[in-house]
Amino acid sequence: MQNLAFNVLRTHHVEYLVTDLERAQAFYVDGVGFTVTERDADHLYLRGIEDRTHHNLVLRQAAEPGVAHVGFRVSQDSDLDAMQAHLASIGVPTHWAADAEHAIGRALRAQDPFGFSIEFFYEIDQVPWLLQRFDQHQGAEVMRIDHVNYLTPKIQEAFQWYQTHFGFQLSEYTVSVENGRDRIWGAWLHRKQTSHDLAISNGTGPRFHHASFIASSKERILAVADRLAALGYSANMERGPGRHGTTNAFFLYLRDPDGNRLELFTGDYLLVDPDWHPIRWDLEDPQRQTFWGAPAPKRWFDESMVAYDWDGRPLPTSEPALPDRPIVVD
């Protein structure tokens, strides 16, 4: 492990842009089963039943959908100063935000070298824990955020950068085999003791493929599929329920009414011991992406979410050198 002067605890939240906050609330809260912490004119702050902090997903009213930023929590406020110094030392500009994000203390913001808008912070409002308020659980019983999934053509650099500079650890990876040589195609990285906080996949980017939230059980993922169908959201279920080979995830991929993608997820594993040998998957192994064998639909590879810079401008993208998907896609 790296000897770093700061400690990134985990992926903490993500900010999605939606064009109709009312419609988004119907989908995320009444449909999927997020808990509303707070709402103002332009924002809906959502959390899971296992969360003690103010939000794991911010929905912000905007003209176009996409992902505004990802927030990582550190283990103490002074970590932020050490982190600023370190980012300055490697030429990454940062700026401080105070009061820019409701319920959060000072935050250190940056554009990572691949274009993603990232934020680090420690202070955040505490809220009631709902784990045993079973009477308030509904839908997928969203527990907490698990990870976000970046798309970038610079997969090799990106996964090394998060390892080197923030101490992310590799749990699993996918390779594209070219002339008998492994080329990194995807990386599953974690800070907290589960399989991931951050997945990085090869593709046109910077873009976001999805953010992923833990559901309480496989049974509740099936139940939310039934619920969403009954509410008229059949077309919003893009893929699954199914089982990924990678990370053993039992998943359901949803598209919100603006097309933003999210994953409901359960079934990975604890990863506590430091002598973990990362699991290698071949991009062309059919059990990699769907353990049960059914290929992903094309749009799961074709479509992704726009990434914005801190001034709200969509980031220009570039194409990957490696193939952006397995040969067999449905």
Added chain:
Amino acid sequence: MQNLAFNVLRTHHVEYLVTDLERAQAFYVDGVGFTVTERDADHLYLRGIEDRTHHNLVLRQAAEPGVAHVGFRVSQDSDLDAMQAHLASIGVPTHWAADAEHAIGRALRAQDPFGFSIEFFYEIDQVPWLLQRFDQHQGAEVMRIDHVNYLTPKIQEAFQWYQTHFGFQLSEYTVSVENGRDRIWGAWLHRKQTSHDLAISNGTGPRFHHASFIASSKERILAVADRLAALGYSANMERGPGRHGTTNAFFLYLRDPDGNRLELFTGDYLLVDPDWHPIRWDLEDPQRQTFWGAPAPKRWFDESMVAYDWDGRPLPTSEPALPDRPIVVD
């Protein structure tokens, strides 16, 4: 099978008396997960998500709790006339009720020879089916009524009477072994193609032990236990979740705020073929009442629900000759 001039389809509903309809609604609907079909000043008409008929449980405002009557549905209206003739021929007085029970057509009412107030009818209002309205499912996702459980000291006569005169079939039975000889202690009887519509147990009676309702799954029975606890109803969970040996029932026994008992139930079996050999259980087999081995609490044997006659008077009871419980009770 008996050659009867009428066809009893199934146990259709039960009427419970409650002293506070508001409080009962909070328990049965918000807590347990029944669906409200209709409410008037004195009645709450409840059903399950698989029901197409108006109610499977009527809660009626009364001065004292207990069970007012059980309703059985027949396969056509003319069955009622044939049934009246038959009951007259065996000396059982009947009377017709029209409009006495909301949503139900004419009904033939009687006191069976053991004291239980029973009603037969065909016509009943149809209501929307909610099986695929997953957005309205909650709590235990109550599906339908399964059975009622009588307590009577005349167990031998009672189980034969329902077999002979209404064509009930025996699926399982419990015996008390005395001097090497089996004495019937409990009988599980069915008309529909599942393990029971009517259970009859030895005990002080006529009294009712419980009515039983199908939950959608074991998982939803666990979930409703969590939900009830979170809502402050821990003391209302009398026994379980657990597994009965008899009928393989996965159960949770509840006491409503008035002390009326109901069972949530799942996991028995289809019983279609006529050459079924009834399953015999020994009263002292610990796996009979709890397959997993834990004995039932004393109050599960000590307490029962008052049975009323059609004029609303509590029925006098008598004591059984056989023991009213296994030797080992918790």
Added chain:
Amino acid sequence: MQNLAFNVLRTHHVEYLVTDLERAQAFYVDGVGFTVTERDADHLYLRGIEDRTHHNLVLRQAAEPGVAHVGFRVSQDSDLDAMQAHLASIGVPTHWAADAEHAIGRALRAQDPFGFSIEFFYEIDQVPWLLQRFDQHQGAEVMRIDHVNYLTPKIQEAFQWYQTHFGFQLSEYTVSVENGRDRIWGAWLHRKQTSHDLAISNGTGPRFHHASFIASSKERILAVADRLAALGYSANMERGPGRHGTTNAFFLYLRDPDGNRLELFTGDYLLVDPDWHPIRWDLEDPQRQTFWGAPAPKRWFDESMVAYDWDGRPLPTSEPALPDRPIVVD
């Protein structure tokens, strides 16, 4: 209901032809979770944990795969004579088989007017019930047979024939709407008190689409998908796990190593009352075939199982006039 001189209880078993009995046993028993009742040189007799009769699926060694026959159980042996007389009266030739099928008494065999080889019988060997032998449950915990699914271009005639002559009842149906007029495209028919014993779909036929077996829960269907994948059978999972709109079935469609199709199924409903209004589905309603909205794969419509006559010859097929699938197929 028809006034028939005999009583068909239910669909009881189906006979599949396989080219390698050893390989088939590995798939059906170690993989899927059927219970072996008996095996001889050419046959494997399988049943479910809820069965008390000798088999619900016979696998017979043969040169080519397909379906040899379907067996229906009647409620007493003398029903067979009444049935023979009735079939003779409507011009359907029958023949008696005695000892032709192991464990079964005399059987009345026929080719129905649509080509399907059907058999009626009452006597069959009883075997131990395994419902509470939880230590022997594995895989999908196959409980019992549910139904078979015919493909025929004569859908209208076929569904009426089974209603008229055997008392099957319609639970649900699918229509193809042409010029504003409903044309029957599929029919779900039952004798036992669940949603079906026999499904008939429009298509090139006589062919079989699948036979369907009850798994103990949704959870066990997910578990068997994991198990089959771990055993190398990913490519044998053709469709699902998913939810049909029709009959509310939670399903997984499998292809055995010979390509024979079977469905694992749970989650339909009891259907006891005679005043059921059959549920109508439009062929083009996307929630009809997959409630969650994902279309079926093409091969689910393109491929089917050969039907054989009683002499083991493949039956000639003809094409349907109606479309054989919805417009949108994956």
Added chain:
Amino acid sequence: MQNLAFNVLRTHHVEYLVTDLERAQAFYVDGVGFTVTERDADHLYLRGIEDRTHHNLVLRQAAEPGVAHVGFRVSQDSDLDAMQAHLASIGVPTHWAADAEHAIGRALRAQDPFGFSIEFFYEIDQVPWLLQRFDQHQGAEVMRIDHVNYLTPKIQEAFQWYQTHFGFQLSEYTVSVENGRDRIWGAWLHRKQTSHDLAISNGTGPRFHHASFIASSKERILAVADRLAALGYSANMERGPGRHGTTNAFFLYLRDPDGNRLELFTGDYLLVDPDWHPIRWDLEDPQRQTFWGAPAPKRWFDESMVAYDWDGRPLPTSEPALPDRPIVVD
């Protein structure tokens, strides 16, 4: 958090003494669902499907049952030297074991000030990961060890000692309220990012109450109860399935054929953020020990497992000053 020169990762394994290894294997492996890594004449080394290290439970043939030791894993081998120095500095004697425990490298052993035999190590043989070998999963699908539960009359000192000297963190605690003042009665302590690695309860000690292992789901805990009952182990199920208030644990307590107690457990939470406020429970809150309200059986409080020193002698015990159980026990 403490600034320690070493890093205890987690509770890693426990050693139980059994008087009949064959009988124990039938219970733990065929019954409960542990995986056998290795067996020699005197030992059975068991693990879970999520484990990559050689064992989480050692069963050792002995004349009397009980618990021989608990093993904690550290994050690197050199931590052990730092730990030895620290323990020496606070007057706790230690000794090194090399090759004393099969599959494990050098280990630092000690008797903690409360009498418990504890061991720290880093090196251990790696074994195949079975998480996706679904074909080998059975019974409760035991995933990994979760925690051990000490009984000691020195509860206050013990929980502070593990916090101060090894960096354990408090997730939840129970108090006995005396004259309006909270007295620590139980403590739930963790190193890995879940609710506990070590629970310490007030009671006659040093003794062990139980070790706890993660089952894959609530559903599998119900399934193993059915399985154990079918195998004749009904009397070995001491308590549950049920829900603890503390840590939200869905539990089943078992007694092995020698009377050693173990818990099957699922349903607690991730605990990543350092600003967690430990949850306080009152000993007399009925929802504390059983969220659903049913009291624990007496023997759950009356009986415990003998703790041995490193020379195999049973440790003398002393009585607690605080009450050793809530007032209401079944």
